[in-house]
Amino acid sequence: MAEDRTPPVLYPAMALLDYMHAPTVGFYYMGACAFSLCILQKSKPISHKRRRGVFVLMTILLLAYITEVLYYFSRSMADWQYEAPEPAAIRCLGSILVWSPLTYSVWSSKSLRWHPYFGAIVLQFAFETTTCLMGAFSIPVETRSGNVPFVIACIRALASLLLMLDGFVILITKHTEQEPSVDEERQSLLPKQTNGAAAQNSNGTYGAIAQEPSSDDEEAAPADRDKDIKAQQAKRLEEEGGWIGYLKAFAVFLPYLFPKDDWKVMGCLGLRLLHMIQERILNLLTPRQLGIITNKLQKSDGIMPWKDIMLWVLFTYINSYAGLGIIDGLANLVISNSAYRRITLLAYKHVLGLSMDFHTSKDSGEVLKAVEQASSLNSLIEMVLFDICPILLDLVVAMYYVTHLFDAYMAFIILFMGAAYVCIGWYFTTLSQPKRRDYVEKQRTESSTVNETVHNWQTVAYFNRLTFEHNRYASNIMSTIRAQYSYYFRSMGGHAAQDLLTTFGFAGCCVFGMSQIVTGRKPVGNLVTLIMYWHTMTSPLYVLSYSYRHISSSLIDAERLLQLLNTKPTVADQEGAKDIVVHTGEVEFKDVDFHYDERKPIIKGVNLKAGGGQTIAFVGETGGGKSTMLKLLFRFYDVTGGSIMIDGQDLRSVTQSSLRDALGLVPQDPVLFNQTIRQNIRYAKLDATDSEIEDACRAAAIHDDIVGFPDGYNSKVGERGVRLSGGQLQRIAIARVLLKNPKIVLLDEATSAIDSSIEALIQQAFRKLSQGRTTFVIAHRLSTIVEADQILVIEKGQIIERGRHHELLEILGGKYSELWTKQTAGHMSTANSKAPSKTPSVKGNDDNSAPLIDITPAEEDSAKATGRRDGDDDAVERRR
Numbered sequence: 001m002a003e004d005r006t007p008p009v010l011y012p013a014m015a016l017l018d019y020m021h022a023p024t025v026g027f028y029y030m031g032a033c034a035f036s037l038c039i040l041q042k043s044k045p046i047s048h049k050r051r052r053g054v055f056v057l058m059t060i061l062l063l064a065y066i067t068e069v070l071y072y073f074s075r076s077m078a079d080w081q082y083e084a085p086e087p088a089a090i091r092c093l094g095s096i097l098v099w100s101p102l103t104y105s106v107w108s109s110k111s112l113r114w115h116p117y118f119g120a121i122v123l124q125f126a127f128e129t130t131t132c133l134m135g136a137f138s139i140p141v142e143t144r145s146g147n148v149p150f151v152i153a154c155i156r157a158l159a160s161l162l163l164m165l166d167g168f169v170i171l172i173t174k175h176t177e178q179e180p181s182v183d184e185e186r187q188s189l190l191p192k193q194t195n196g197a198a199a200q201n202s203n204g205t206y207g208a209i210a211q212e213p214s215s216d217d218e219e220a221a222p223a224d225r226d227k228d229i230k231a232q233q234a235k236r237l238e239e240e241g242g243w244i245g246y247l248k249a250f251a252v253f254l255p256y257l258f259p260k261d262d263w264k265v266m267g268c269l270g271l272r273l274l275h276m277i278q279e280r281i282l283n284l285l286t287p288r289q290l291g292i293i294t295n296k297l298q299k300s301d302g303i304m305p306w307k308d309i310m311l312w313v314l315f316t317y318i319n320s321y322a323g324l325g326i327i328d329g330l331a332n333l334v335i336s337n338s339a340y341r342r343i344t345l346l347a348y349k350h351v352l353g354l355s356m357d358f359h360t361s362k363d364s365g366e367v368l369k370a371v372e373q374a375s376s377l378n379s380l381i382e383m384v385l386f387d388i389c390p391i392l393l394d395l396v397v398a399m400y401y402v403t404h405l406f407d408a409y410m411a412f413i414i415l416f417m418g419a420a421y422v423c424i425g426w427y428f429t430t431l432s433q434p435k436r437r438d439y440v441e442k443q444r445t446e447s448s449t450v451n452e453t454v455h456n457w458q459t460v461a462y463f464n465r466l467t468f469e470h471n472r473y474a475s476n477i478m479s480t481i482r483a484q485y486s487y488y489f490r491s492m493g494g495h496a497a498q499d500l501l502t503t504f505g506f507a508g509c510c511v512f513g514m515s516q517i518v519t520g521r522k523p524v525g526n527l528v529t530l531i532m533y534w535h536t537m538t539s540p541l542y543v544l545s546y547s548y549r550h551i552s553s554s555l556i557d558a559e560r561l562l563q564l565l566n567t568k569p570t571v572a573d574q575e576g577a578k579d580i581v582v583h584t585g586e587v588e589f590k591d592v593d594f595h596y597d598e599r600k601p602i603i604k605g606v607n608l609k610a611g612g613g614q615t616i617a618f619v620g621e622t623g624g625g626k627s628t629m630l631k632l633l634f635r636f637y638d639v640t641g642g643s644i645m646i647d648g649q650d651l652r653s654v655t656q657s658s659l660r661d662a663l664g665l666v667p668q669d670p671v672l673f674n675q676t677i678r679q680n681i682r683y684a685k686l687d688a689t690d691s692e693i694e695d696a697c698r699a700a701a702i703h704d705d706i707v708g709f710p711d712g713y714n715s716k717v718g719e720r721g722v723r724l725s726g727g728q729l730q731r732i733a734i735a736r737v738l739l740k741n742p743k744i745v746l747l748d749e750a751t752s753a754i755d756s757s758i759e760a761l762i763q764q765a766f767r768k769l770s771q772g773r774t775t776f777v778i779a780h781r782l783s784t785i786v787e788a789d790q791i792l793v794i795e796k797g798q799i800i801e802r803g804r805h806h807e808l809l810e811i812l813g814g815k816y817s818e819l820w821t822k823q824t825a826g827h828m829s830t831a832n833s834k835a836p837s838k839t840p841s842v843k844g845n846d847d848n849s850a851p852l853i854d855i856t857p858a859e860e861d862s863a864k865a866t867g868r869r870d871g872d873d874d875a876v877e878r879r880r
């Protein structure tokens with residue numbers, strides 16, 4: 001309209017208004033959306049009818065801008081002398097850029113956070129009406145109706161007024177219609193919930209919480225494993241009242257990421273910030289310098305612009321990796337390694353310090369992931385601080401600089417291209433997500449097939465299923481390949497569309513620049529600068545369009561870590577807890593109660609006293625609570641009632657570390673590290689000499705076995721000790737405890753049937769171990785504990801009988817005597833039905849201990865079938 005405007009005094013004001021129009025509306029909308037996202041403002045379901053009304057008005061607005069642009073364009077084409085008024089054209093182009101996505105979102109979303117829209121509409125109305133009024137003031141009445149831009153502006157002002165009124169009604173209307181919403185406006189960085197917290201959000205209650213998961217790592221984890229973490233994330237987001245509060249919780253990590261007392265890390269951080277500023281400046285100066293050189297060369301005055309060339313080389317060098325880039329790279333390495341070391345160690349230490357209930361209830365894969373990916377927080381901060389923020393700054397500077405080099409149209413072309421590039425990136429990322437997830441899932445199935453079959457090689461061989469497994473694996477590979485094609489087609493489609501855009505965008509900018517050079521309005525140097533600057537402008541767009549996925553993934557990892565670190569150990573040292581001092585090793589349980597789950601008591605009012613050096617045996621049916629008693633003594637759990645004392649000191653008042661030093665445990669299924677036998681035994685006493693280790697092994701009756709191995713003590717035991725037999729494993733476990741030399745020993749006897757000669761060796765080792773130590777034994781074979789000082793029969797968490805072996809046998813109809821009879825009857829049955837000469841009692845007697853009796857289900861059954869009571873009595877008699 002500028003050509004029609006009078007008086008000219010209004011021109012600068014109108015130009016300013018034109019230039020400010022689209023950026024003001026656009027930035028307001030973006031800012032309001034960001035704010036509304038941060039405070040988790042509720043989205044509002046809008047009825048189809050009302051949405052259609054808004055959509056029609058917005059479309060009219062959009063079409064009016066397009067019409068005005070076409071009007072200027074057609075006039076320019078028709079008349080070469082005609083120059084379209086730049087401010088008005090820029091206002092139209094900018095407004096098209098702003099109102100296109102707004103119109104699209106109104107059309108595609110059933111519920112919206114309406115405040116940002118309403119604010120944008122009010123601003124739009126204010127700008128349009130002012131433009132109209134100024135136009136009306138400057139254009140003579142008789143020419144107003146013939147002035148196309150003015151007429152179009154009036155239509156827009158009217159549409160804006162109606163939009164504003166309608167928007168106001170929407171704003172004040174209560175939520176009456178609850179249409180199910182699949183609303184992209186509500187999408188945020190948090191993934192979609194399928195249950196739990198998600199249920200709260202299904203009607204958009206918490207605005208930003210529902211969304212598709214999208215990270216690689218997220219996808220790599222089984223969906224159900226991530227379910228909890230996402231539910232927690234959504235819950236915390238709601239509790240914190242928005243993103244600001246939510247992100248604040250991560251501030252606890254800042255001292256680990258950027259430790260103030262570590263001058264090296266802080267120095268490197270300073271260097272990186274300086275490099276970031278320097279890079280911004282040189283990104284601009286380098287292409288500009290080349291433009292200056294080109295302009296000087298173009299003058300053809302025979303003088304080499306050496307000074308400018310040197311400057312250009314210097315700028316290029318400084319900005320390259322060989323210049324300050326390498327310093328920045330090193331500084332980054334120092335910062336990320338420090339963050340990795342600190343946070344990973346923090347998580348690792350924390351996990352190892354957590355109580356048994358945590359380790360028995362948590363998915364170990366999830367815990368390992370939290371520890372391993374602890375440093376993802378660093379990459380998140382690095383990305384925001386050193387990638388996204390500078391990129392945004394670069395884009396603003398680029399817009400200004402390109403306007404300065406050419407004009408606002410050129411800046412607009414680039415801006416339009418940039419926005420479209422990022423939108424296409426986001427769109428295709430969302431589109432390809434399901435395919436990506438499917439691909440990752442198929443990959444996981446494929447690799448788990450290999451894992452499963454290689455680990456279960458024996459089963460495959462036993463059933464001769466090689467061909468079956470081969471075909472299964474082949475079909476899994478084919479599914480993975482198909483899924484990969486499917487994913488790549490979508491993802492490549494996105495890349496192709498983006499490349500198409502940048503190629504034509506670049507060509508368009510160059511042609512536009514050339515046209516200005518040809519008409520003599522701009523020097524060639526400006527085009528050279530633009531071409532050189534192009535890469536700097538467009539390469540960050542890629543980062544921007546895919547940053548969403550990385551941020552989402554890093555946030556999930558960070559949440560996982562935060563939740564892990566927020567888990568407190570249920571068994572903790574009391575304030576001022578002292579180290580335990582063990583004299584005789586007297587242990588006392590006083591009215592001990594315990595439950596894992598309060599709905600099911602496990603130990604009920606247990607009282608027992610073990611004098612120093614005594615052997616106490618727990619016997620009884622499976623699930624009675626025997627192992628739980630040992631766990632309580634080890635303080636893997638705290639008693640829920642009563643107390644446990646060692647030499648008069650309550651376990652809760654001493655440090656866990658000193659308690660665990662004073663106790664030694666031989667578990668039923670000992671697990672070893674995949675190291676040599678020597679290293680495994682030395683684990684009990686890190687400074688033990690080789691001869692101490694060998695002495696312990698001799699005492700545990702395993703030395704001869706070990707020296708018989710090809711590599712002796714340096715033999716590797718395999719994963720979890722798989723290369724050793726059950727008997728060898730137990731004796732190695734005994735050797736370890738002997739080396740540790742604790743005052744109190746806990747033995748969980750192996751239940752599996754072991755060869756009787758090995759059993760004798762183990763018994764011999766057990767006896768060595770219990771000498772001079774207070775010993776608690778969980779006995780599955782009663783024959784091994786006939787010499788115990790006290791035998792406690794545990795049933796349903798209570799001690800139902802106690803006494804020495806012969807005392808308990810005297811209780812007619814007692815539980816112990818019943819168990820004893822069962823076992824001896826089994827033995828007799830075996831002895832009778834098989835070979836009488838194989839009676840283990842001979843061995844047992846030789847060894848000066850009770851006979852080693854085994855009971856198999858078949859024997860048990862035969863004992864039952866032949867009438868237990870008679871057999872029991874006979875057996876008792878024989879024993880006596």
Ligand SMILES: Nc1ncnc2c1ncn2[C@@H]1O[C@H](COP(=O)(O)OP(=O)(O)OP(=O)(O)O)[C@@H](O)[C@H]1O
Nearest residue numbers: 360596597602620621622623624625626627628629
């Ligand atoms: N970590 C746990 N969480 C919940 N319940 C548990 C846990 N460990 C054991 N239990 C339950 O506690 C009860 C006692 O178990 P415990 O292992 O102490 O029995 P036990 O007498 O040692 O049995 P066994 O002789 O078979 O080893 C059982 O019902 C068991 O299911």
